[in-house]
Amino acid sequence: MGITWNEIKEGQEIPVLKKNCSTQQLVQWAAGSGDFYQIHYDKDFAISTGLPGLIVHGALKNAFLGQLVHDWVGRNGRIKQYGCSYRGMDYPNEDILCKGVVKRRYEENGKKLVALEVWTENKEGARTTPGSAIVEFTN
């Protein structure tokens, strides 16, 4: 599984990963990440802080982008670097589309590297979590 170095072209879009968080998934993430802040699973608490309701953890969207790249690379390489900024809130039961595009395919010190732009998009098409990644390919 996964794309190989020879198949990659600059400008190529990577397959979209669609997410839609149930509140159950947010509770699973609280346990998985250790972040038990109540704005992510206790609606009354979230509203009491001035939020419109529950919000998706930024770090979960970060992890979604990690999955997006991991699933694209498969067994053919390793993620060397990835990250994102949190620019907008996302809410449970709304689609979050994780997308990416190849910005640069290059060799450096004998390593086969690919730099990507990655982001999550909300239902209005706004990029709530823009980021980037660098992958080293071995195949």
Next chain:
Amino acid sequence: MAESAAEESLITDEMRATIGDKSEPSTLEVDKLQIRLFARAVGHVDPIYFDEEEAKKAGFRSLPCPPGYLGTAIFDPRTSDATFGGRRGGAPPPEPRRPLNRILNGGNEFEYLGDICAGDVLTAVSYVSDIQERKASLGEMLITQSKTEYRNQNNELVAVATGTGIRY
């Protein structure tokens, strides 16, 4: 337009002096149970995060860390924060010149220098790497970048995480 006294930098000399100061090391355990829980929460479908044989076939010693997971701080009710699990207390960082009461997580970035797998024990040391200020739609903002270096049980640097905290 003349700059009034109120336009003085938010960042005090005391704050700048903390840049680069290393925290006490903290220990994080990487284990199979937590890797599966994390991967399940994200919705990962690759069996290397769940099935140890699949992980070994893919060249890992055991289940590898999914992207974004760098071990779990050892929870101790005497010293850990009830909500976030990390160590509580310690001296609070110096305050900016004008009070800022709200906090946002600005972003997270991970750099991987080696494989991290279940069974590893990581030692993390953090430090503030940069402090900037900006005027934005939310008003005055203080942007603090912190780095955490993760070393494994063989003292190999395996990951560096960069976090951006915003106060406004």
